[in-house]
Amino acid sequence: MKYRKNKLILIVSLLLVTGFMATSLASYYTSRASLRSQIRLSQLPLTSDNIYSEIQRDLLPPIFISSLMANDTFLKEWIVKGEKDKDKISRYLKTIHEKYHTITSFFVSEKTRNYYHADGILKKVEEENESDKWYFRVRSMESDYEVNVDPDMANNESMTVFINYRVYDDKHNFIGVTGVGLSVTAVKKLIEKYQKDYDRNIYFSDDLGNIQLNGSNLSKRVRNISQIQGISDFTKEILSKKHNYFQYKKKGTTIHLNIRYLPELKWFLFVEQAEKKSIKNIFNTLLANLAACAVITIIIVLLTNLTISSFQAKLEKMASTDGLTGIYNRHAFDIIMKQAIKSGQRKSIDLSIISFDIDHFKKINDQFGHPAGDLVLKNIVSETKNIIRESDAFCRWGGEEFLILLKECSLDDAYLIAEKIREAVFNASAVYKGEKIFATISLGIAHYNSDEDQAALLSKVDKLLYLAKENGRNRSEKEISTG
Numbered sequence: 001m002k003y004r005k006n007k008l009i010l011i012v013s014l015l016l017v018t019g020f021m022a023t024s025l026a027s028y029y030t031s032r033a034s035l036r037s038q039i040r041l042s043q044l045p046l047t048s049d050n051i052y053s054e055i056q057r058d059l060l061p062p063i064f065i066s067s068l069m070a071n072d073t074f075l076k077e078w079i080v081k082g083e084k085d086k087d088k089i090s091r092y093l094k095t096i097h098e099k100y101h102t103i104t105s106f107f108v109s110e111k112t113r114n115y116y117h118a119d120g121i122l123k124k125v126e127e128e129n130e131s132d133k134w135y136f137r138v139r140s141m142e143s144d145y146e147v148n149v150d151p152d153m154a155n156n157e158s159m160t161v162f163i164n165y166r167v168y169d170d171k172h173n174f175i176g177v178t179g180v181g182l183s184v185t186a187v188k189k190l191i192e193k194y195q196k197d198y199d200r201n202i203y204f205s206d207d208l209g210n211i212q213l214n215g216s217n218l219s220k221r222v223r224n225i226s227q228i229q230g231i232s233d234f235t236k237e238i239l240s241k242k243h244n245y246f247q248y249k250k251k252g253t254t255i256h257l258n259i260r261y262l263p264e265l266k267w268f269l270f271v272e273q274a275e276k277k278s279i280k281n282i283f284n285t286l287l288a289n290l291a292a293c294a295v296i297t298i299i300i301v302l303l304t305n306l307t308i309s310s311f312q313a314k315l316e317k318m319a320s321t322d323g324l325t326g327i328y329n330r331h332a333f334d335i336i337m338k339q340a341i342k343s344g345q346r347k348s349i350d351l352s353i354i355s356f357d358i359d360h361f362k363k364i365n366d367q368f369g370h371p372a373g374d375l376v377l378k379n380i381v382s383e384t385k386n387i388i389r390e391s392d393a394f395c396r397w398g399g400e401e402f403l404i405l406l407k408e409c410s411l412d413d414a415y416l417i418a419e420k421i422r423e424a425v426f427n428a429s430a431v432y433k434g435e436k437i438f439a440t441i442s443l444g445i446a447h448y449n450s451d452e453d454q455a456a457l458l459s460k461v462d463k464l465l466y467l468a469k470e471n472g473r474n475r476s477e478k479e480i481s482t483g
Contacts, residue, residue, distance in 0.1 A: 075107065103183045
């Protein structure tokens with residue numbers, strides 16, 4: 001029975017654990033898939049849109065300023081007239097610098113190759129000079145402008161974001177390059193602000209994948225996106241599309257990457273989001289769910305165990321006790337008696353047995369009815385239990401016949417106990433419908449001998465019971481001692 005109970009509890013536990021685990025893991029993986037979908041379809045595109053809007057607000061005005069400069073009538077006329085009165089161009093560039101708060105403003109003439117800025121002529125650009133290659137690149141490009149990051153010679157070689165704009169005369173002949181510069185530090189602060197506001201990694205590259213601007217999250221040693229672990233394998237694919245989404249692994253973490261092309265800057269905007277932090281929250285929820293499931297499982301198992309144990313106790317009681325009187329039934333007494341005899345044989349313990357039944361019990365049932373007879377049985381059992389010890393086994397053997405097994409009890413002591421029971425029953429009465437019902441009992445008392453088995457002992461005490469009945473009832477007959 002215990003094995004079956006433990007097996008049932010184990011099965012219930014496994015079913016609960018399996019059910020909770022399956023539900024929790026399904027919820028976890030569904031939430032993770034939903035989160036990834038949300039990052040891909042909503043969060044990253046929205047962040048790109050927001051950053052793009054802020055870039056338009058913060059970086060596009062310099063492009064507009066450069067466009068105004070490139071189409072300025074004064075600048076064009078001054079160039080066409082031979083670049084005379086160089087103070088005029090210096091004042092013009094200084095006005096642009098002060099009015100629009102740029103870090104620098106400049107003009108390079110195609111005819112003279114002079115590099116003008118607010119303080120005058122800085123130098124002549126030369127094709128052989130590495131620092132002047134930007135000019136010849138802009139000179140030969142098809143688009144009207146570019147955004148480029150280069151050292152600014154006029155500002156102690158500090159890194160500057162230049163908007164280089166081609167200038168044409170009225171006949172659309174190329175006559176130079178003008179534009180303004182913004183401090184990279186200021187732009188980097190803007191990127192850092194984006195990264196802090198959106199909790200994303202943000203950087204920009206040109207059409208060739210060269211990193212133009214980036215925040216502190218990207219290593220300074222990374223100069224091209226092909227050097228970034230995880231996306232180097234599909235650099236060409238990234239640069240061939242205006243919009244794209246990629247997912248890659250970096251240091252064991254899944255990175256979601258949204259790419260957007262900014263035509264005004266001719267740059268690619270990269271917005272990365274590591275799912276680790278978001279997944280961690282879901283994982284923590286999973287752990288909390290599993291912990292809650294563990295607690296619930298333990299509670300359910302404990303309640304199941306208590307319930308089964310309670311039912312088991314009830315079943316065992318029903319299987320071992322008489323339903324009417326609550327004392328041992330014949331089956332249980334048989335087991336107890338076998339164990340007692342084995343113990344008596346091994347340890348030489350005195351073992352006595354009393355057998356009794358109710359005199360003329362049929363007449364009581366016939367006269368008062370079976371409910372009255374049941375009440376008489378209960379009353380006799382109650383009187384008997386008041387006399388015997390808790391260690392003694394008391395059994396309803398069948399009908400109105402009872403057996404009492406007395407451990408560590410001599411034949412004489414057993415006889416005295418039998419007489420006490422007989423007298424108690426004789427003096428007591430059961431009350432049924434206001435009427436007292438008296439009854440008497442006849443008893444047989446025997447002592448266990450080591451050479452006897454259970455059947456022999458029961459046969460011996462049964463004969464003594466019938467002897468008591470033959471000798472007039474309401475009496476006790478004990479075995480004649482041979483010791």
